Amino acid sequence: MTARDSLATGVKLAFEAIRSYKLRAFLTTLGVIIGTSTIIGVGSILAGFDAAIVNVLNSLGGDTLIVFKFKVGPRVGGLSADERTRKPLSLAHARAIAERCPSVEHVSPYLFASWNMIHRARYKGVDYYQLDIGGTEEGYSLGGQADMKAGRFFTETENQHRMPVAVIGEDVYKGLFSTVDAIGKTVELDGHHFEIIGVMNRPAASPPGESDSRFLIPYFSMRKAFPNAQEHMLIVSAKKGLFPQAADEVRNVLRIERRVPHDKPDDFAISTAEQMVEDFRKITSVTALVMVVLSSIGLLVGGIGVMNIMLVSVTERTREIGIRKAVGARRSDIVLQFLTEAVVLTGMGGLLGMALGWMISQAARFVFPALPTAVPVWAVVLGVVVSAGIGLFFGIWPASKAARLDPVEALRYE
Numbered sequence: 570m571t572a573r574d575s576l577a578t579g580v581k582l583a584f585e586a587i588r589s590y591k592l593r594a595f596l597t598t599l600g601v602i603i604g605t606s607t608i609i610g611v612g613s614i615l616a617g618f619d620a621a622i623v624n625v626l627n628s629l630g631g632d633t634l635i636v637f638k639f640k641v642g643p644r645v646g647g648l649s650a651d652e653r654t655r656k657p658l659s660l661a662h663a664r665a666i667a668e669r670c671p672s673v674e675h676v677s678p679y680l681f682a683s684w685n686m687i688h689r690a691r692y693k694g695v696d697y698y699q700l701d702i703g704g705t706e707e708g709y710s711l712g713g714q715a716d717m718k719a720g721r722f723f724t725e726t727e728n729q730h731r732m733p734v735a736v737i738g739e740d741v742y743k744g745l746f747s748t749v750d751a752i753g754k755t756v757e758l759d760g761h762h763f764e765i766i767g768v769m770n771r772p773a774a775s776p777p778g779e780s781d782s783r784f785l786i787p788y789f790s791m792r793k794a795f796p797n798a799q800e801h802m803l804i805v806s807a808k809k810g811l812f813p814q815a816a817d818e819v820r821n822v823l824r825i826e827r828r829v830p831h832d833k834p835d836d837f838a839i840s841t842a843e844q845m846v847e848d849f850r851k852i853t854s855v856t857a858l859v860m861v862v863l864s865s866i867g868l869l870v871g872g873i874g875v876m877n878i879m880l881v882s883v884t885e886r887t888r889e890i891g892i893r894k895a896v897g898a899r900r901s902d903i904v905l906q907f908l909t910e911a912v913v914l915t916g917m918g919g920l921l922g923m924a925l926g927w928m929i930s931q932a933a934r935f936v937f938p939a940l941p942t943a944v945p946v947w948a949v950v951l952g953v954v955v956s957a958g959i960g961l962f963f964g965i966w967p968a969s970k971a972a973r974l975d976p977v978e979a980l981r982y983e
Contacts, residue, residue: 602921606929633805703786705788736783751768880967886971911964915963926944
């Protein structure tokens with residue numbers, strides 16, 4: 570009998586054994602199913618989340634710099650003591666960059682409302698909380714940060730005259746106005762009244778599940794309404810093709826303006842879309858590692874279950890093994906038979922796990938339509954290889970035990 574014939578016979582016997590004990594086979598491979606489905610499901614969600622976040626960060630534009638007193642975007646760990654004590658940026662810094670950086674197209678200061686209080690917007694008795702209040706200038710919209718759904722963005726004239734006008738995000742509009750036209754309506758914000766002149770579309774590449782709660786007002790109107798606001802972010806757009814030069818110029822100007830000694834590191838951070846993508850992928854790689862460790866526990870339990878049930882199977886089929894040896898089966902044939910049965914068992918568990926993982930992926934896409942989940946090739950390959958490897962590894966001992974049985978003793982076994 571050739572090796573191919575032996576393998577075909579082993580596969581046939583494996584399926585017959587599985588059909589005879591369906592429930593036992595299912596319970597045996599449950600750990601493999603859970604481990605494989607975890608790899609596929611979590612892998613697809615991570616792949617989708619990675620694509621969504623990368624799109625969000627890239628939507629900032631390849632020529633955009635975000636300047637803040639510490640690094641923005643994904644990070645591992647909290648702020649350092651130095652970062653917590655840094656002085657905030659200011660409007661003067663934005664003006665200095667605009668005046669002394671020839672490679673910069675425009676700079677938009679973005680003043681945050683006080684972070685230690687809950688802000689409320691109200692319209693005709695309807696309240697909306699958890700607002701992202703910001704004071705900025707017309708350049709914010711010129712930099713592509715505001716895609717208008719209705720109305721318009723405020724102008725520099727309205728900013729200089731501290732006009733009480735506002736532009737709101739899509740979720741703020743839905744929460745306050747539902748389907749009513751918001752343009753021209755007056756909203757109360759923390760006791761101050763603002764006329765809504767525009768509604769922004771949700772950013773096309775916003776992260777899954779994130780709400781668009783922006784409530785933007787002119788920079789000087791923000792100063793008037795919230796005099797205690799201090800924290801600034803600067804959104805800098807470089808001239809086309811001059812991004813590296815713009816980044817260097819911004820760094821040099823800010824070091825001079827903030828009086829940073831030449832031998833000291835920057836007391837501010839310049840973030841780019843590319844750098845934030847790299848930071849995010851460092852975090853997802855840690856998450857992926859944790860996922861592999863957790864799924865390996867399920868696979869280990871499944872492998873132990875497979876080995877246990879294969880040892881039981883050897884005991885139950887001792888007489889069958891004796892007959893096969895008596896009619897000329899070699900030790901290698903017996904080993905191949907039981908190894909094949911173990912691999913088929915775990916392989917079927919792996920396929921069921923992949924199907925379950927795919928359903929998890931589809932469920933995540935259904936719950937979060939903005940999450941472009943996709944089962945990555947590496948997860949499928951890893952699932953197949955690991956499930957087959959579990960069968961091979963944990964099937965060696967039972968197969969070896971079966972092959973070492975004495976045919977005479979095996980035939981006398983009852």
